Amino acid sequence: MKEITSSDFEKEVLHSGKVILDFYSTECPPCEALAPKFESLADLYGHKINFIKIFRQENRELASSLKVSSSPTLLFFDNGKQILDTISGGIKKSEIIDRLDSMLSSEEVSEIKIKQKPTFSEYDVAILGGGPAGLTAGIYLGQAKLKTVLIDPALPGGYMGITHQVSNYPGFEKPQNGYMLAHYMSEQAKHTGIDYKVAVDITSVDLLKKEIVIDKSETIKAKKIIIATGTTPNTMNAPGEKEFKGKGISYCATCDAKYFVDKDVTVIGGGNSAVEEALFITKFAKKVTMVHQFDKLTANQTAIEQLKANAKIEVLYEHEPRAFEKRGDKMIAHIENLKTKEPFELISDGVFVFIGFKSNISVLGNTIPALDKWSYIITDEDRKTSIPDVFAVGDIISKKYRQITTAVADGTIAAITISKELI
Ligand SMILES: Cc1cc2nc3c(=O)[nH]c(=O)nc-3n(C[C@H](O)[C@H](O)[C@H](O)COP(=O)(O)OP(=O)(O)OC[C@H]3O[C@@H](n4cnc5c(N)ncnc54)[C@H](O)[C@@H]3O)c2cc1C
16 A cells, blocks of 8 residues: 655556555544555455555645545546546445456456455444444443444444534533534544444344444454444335435435525424424525424424424425425425315425434344334333343433433443443
8 A cells, every 4th residue: 555645646546557546634534434444455455456545635736636525535547547436435345345346357356355354353342323322332431441342334423413503412502513513422432442343334233142243254242232223214105205315305404405595395294303404494495395294293392483483484284295206306296185185286496304213223133122112122221122231222212202412321321331240
């Protein structure tokens, strides 16, 4: 593996056969997550493909000429030509392997796969999920000097990372950007010395054997496992929803509202998330029409009052979407009036769906802990599940209130319980 500067680019990249080029920065958590993957792949593929790193902050002109605007970004070259698509952000090992394999012949790929050796590591505690619940457990376990690994298919932060502003997390006088709160918590956990395996593929989880396999080849065995995998937004399963997901239908206002400046937006839902997110979308959109199945909103009173005072929002009570389609740039929501049964078309520039969440239990393999009737994990007051030495914390557990503060409390309780048991 080589580190270059702009002046070496022509020789080392354009006249150097097959190349993977990593634009990295310092103080960049996704770059830190990528570094060990890049190194281990350089060991495997390095004799066929040149692995090159370049510091983006000091080579900005070259970066912008290659349309690289964030770190880390990976680019691929073959005989001086840029090939394949670039990847950036929380990059998974499998995403890089797919691209590297496509640059080689099948014989070369087989030769490399034979060399790849599975790895095995042992920990006191493995935490599945790096939202506020998992990160807090990590902070306490790291401070208790327990050998701990935090595993997440994404970068750490969970929903905090996509929440526009958090105004109810104690300790901050002013509302905090969600991604900054996520950053502070993640850095705090990292400084306690726990290991991070983030932006990884979770290949399998065996809660009875306490074994987790990531990226197909890395087995992690732990004495205790904490499940902190949170929830996923519900979908409506209406015709057209899947087809237009990400192409007119979104589940994340923080991610996508900025694309709707002075546009008309439809919001499906009427609970806390729907109302709070609709309010946020009005910072950009000209008009927001909410479609809600009941005759009143089910959000908290403060949010409802803010909504009523916002002239940009109209609510269609007792209406439900039946299907979605796209005509030109417009999204058409086929809506039914639940009282009169009359159908009509609601035309807007984009649709946001906020209709609750489901627990992320599907990754837990064949042996799942006891669940409540909504498929949330039942725990005792120490956050122990029905499976010995398996704990669950945060939004994934059966409980009444799902907030950052309650997730953080769960993580604390499980970690202190484990610390006492493993002393
Ligand atoms: C839009 C929105 C706004 C919100 N605003 C607020 C607010 O202002 N204040 C407040 O207190 N609460 C707010 N909440 C609620 C709060 O964010 C959650 O209660 C809290 O994040 C739950 O924490 P968690 O760690 O349990 O789960 P999450 O935050 O959901 O984190 C779960 C983590 O697990 C990871 N994961 C998923 N699958 C796997 C797997 N198979 N293996 C390993 N890891 C996995 C995910 O990538 C994620 O990082 C909001 C929620 C939403 C959706």
